[in-house]
Structures are given as C-alpha cells and as structure tokens.
Amino acid sequence: MKVKICGIMDVETALKAIESGADALGFVFADSKRKINSDQARKIIKVIPDEILKVGVFVNEDPDVIRKIVNEAGINVIQLHGDESPEYCSQYSVPVIKALSIESQEDLNQISQFSCDYYLLDSPKGKYRGGNGVTFDWNVLTGENLDGKKVILAGGLSIDNVEQAIEITAPYMVDVSSGVETDGKKDVNKIKIFINQAKKRSMHGIG
Structure with a gap:
C-alpha cells in the first residue's frame, strides 16, 4: 500500500x-492553512529522494501558474x-491526479470522464477543497469496477x-493530512504510526 502525506x-x-x-508528499499551493509558495517547496524538494512523488496541489489555478511552480519547485505530479474539466486536466506534461468529491455511488461516474494518471476520491467540500478531516461512505466503492484505475483514497483518514x-x-494509495496532525501541525509520530498501519495491510496481501 502506497501512502501520501x-x-x-x-x-x-x-x-x-x-x-x-x-x-x-503533497505541497499545497491553494487556499489552505497549509499553503506554501514555490520557494518554500523548492527548499524541501531539493533534499527529497528522486523516487518520491512530489505532488503540487492546486484549485482552479491558471495553467501558466501551475507550469511555473512545477518548474521552479521541482514538483513532479500535479x-x-x-x-x-477533463480538457483542462489533459494539458500537462507531468502526471495528473484529479480529485473528486464523493457523496454517493453516482459521483463515481465522474471518473470515466477523465483520462488522468490517478483519481483522488475525497469527501464533499468543506471550508477548503481538502484537508477537512471528514470521511465519506467507503462502501460506495465496494463492487465498483474501476478498470484498474489508480485510486487514491482521501478524506478523514487517521491512525x-x-x-x-x-x-x-x-x-x-491512501492520502492523509489533518489525520496526522496535533493542534494543526504535522505530528511525526502519528505519521509513522499511520504509515505502519497502512503498509501492514500490504503484508496481508492487500495493496
């Protein structure tokens, strides 16, 4: 099981x-209490091993701004x-994760409209587009044939x-943000426990 923090x-x-x-690792360039700029991200990314995915998170951003940040910061996934729109998502030279808000089984139909590398299934929008710490009904995914699409589960995950x-x-892959925080800050102990628990499932033949 792969894990994104x-x-x-x-x-x-x-x-x-x-x-x-x-x-x-995810770097938020959209409106959020975790928002950073390309300079801050670059300083972090330059010490991260090549094989780690460095994901830039954007919300309805101008494509030129995204390309500029990708180049400046070293982001390798958007x-x-x-x-x-599906057309908007298909214009980039690096892999794309499309985040979709899931409230019901019908919302999964959105996946077929996009041809992205990954699909992040998140809870319905709160104050921010993500990182709100709320889950959705995971049972809507059972029995769904997603044709081998790479699904990233997000929204309210925790240890x-x-x-x-x-x-x-x-x-x-599973994706966590607020679920590994204490008092609004990343908690490295919670991160370690979360990753161990997620990867433990892999050892039992899942993921």
Whole structure:
C-alpha cells in the first residue's frame, strides 16, 4: 500500500515522513492553512529522494501558474482539486491526479470522464477543497469496477481508521493530512504510526 502525506511545510517533517515509508508528499499551493509558495517547496524538494512523488496541489489555478511552480519547485505530479474539466486536466506534461468529491455511488461516474494518471476520491467540500478531516461512505466503492484505475483514497483518514478504509476500498494509495496532525501541525509520530498501519495491510496481501 502506497501512502501520501499531504500538507508538508518543512524539511524535517518531509524527511521524517520518508524515513517512515511515505511514497508521496503533497505541497499545497491553494487556499489552505497549509499553503506554501514555490520557494518554500523548492527548499524541501531539493533534499527529497528522486523516487518520491512530489505532488503540487492546486484549485482552479491558471495553467501558466501551475507550469511555473512545477518548474521552479521541482514538483513532479500535479493534483487538481477544483472544478477542472477533463480538457483542462489533459494539458500537462507531468502526471495528473484529479480529485473528486464523493457523496454517493453516482459521483463515481465522474471518473470515466477523465483520462488522468490517478483519481483522488475525497469527501464533499468543506471550508477548503481538502484537508477537512471528514470521511465519506467507503462502501460506495465496494463492487465498483474501476478498470484498474489508480485510486487514491482521501478524506478523514487517521491512525484510527486507515486499516478499515483499506480493507473496504482496496485503493492504490491512501492520502492523509489533518489525520496526522496535533493542534494543526504535522505530528511525526502519528505519521509513522499511520504509515505502519497502512503498509501492514500490504503484508496481508492487500495493496
């Protein structure tokens, strides 16, 4: 099971997450309490191993701004977390994660409209487009044939529920942000426990 830790804001947390087994780190360039700029991201990314996915999170951003940040910061995957159209998502030279808000089984039909590299299934929008710490009904994914699409499960995951979430949905990757924080800051101990629990499922033949 692959794990993405989103909302990274400093080098120490990034390195601790990787040391604990994170496969991807998310950097938020949209309106969020975890928002950073390309300079801050670049300083973190330059010390991260090449094989780690460095994901830039954007919401309804101008494509030229995204390309500029990708080049400046060293982002190698783009996560589009707004109302971006299939055409908008297909214009980039790096892999794209399209985030979709899921409330019901019908919402899964959105996946077939896009031809992206990954699909991040998140809870319905709150104050921000992500990182609100709320889950959706994972059972809507059971029995769904997603044609081998790489699904990233997000929305309200934590050390208390990640094993159950993986058991129900069998995603390609799980994504966490607020679920590994204490008092609004990344907690490296929670990150380690979360990754261990997610990867433990892999040892049992899942993911």
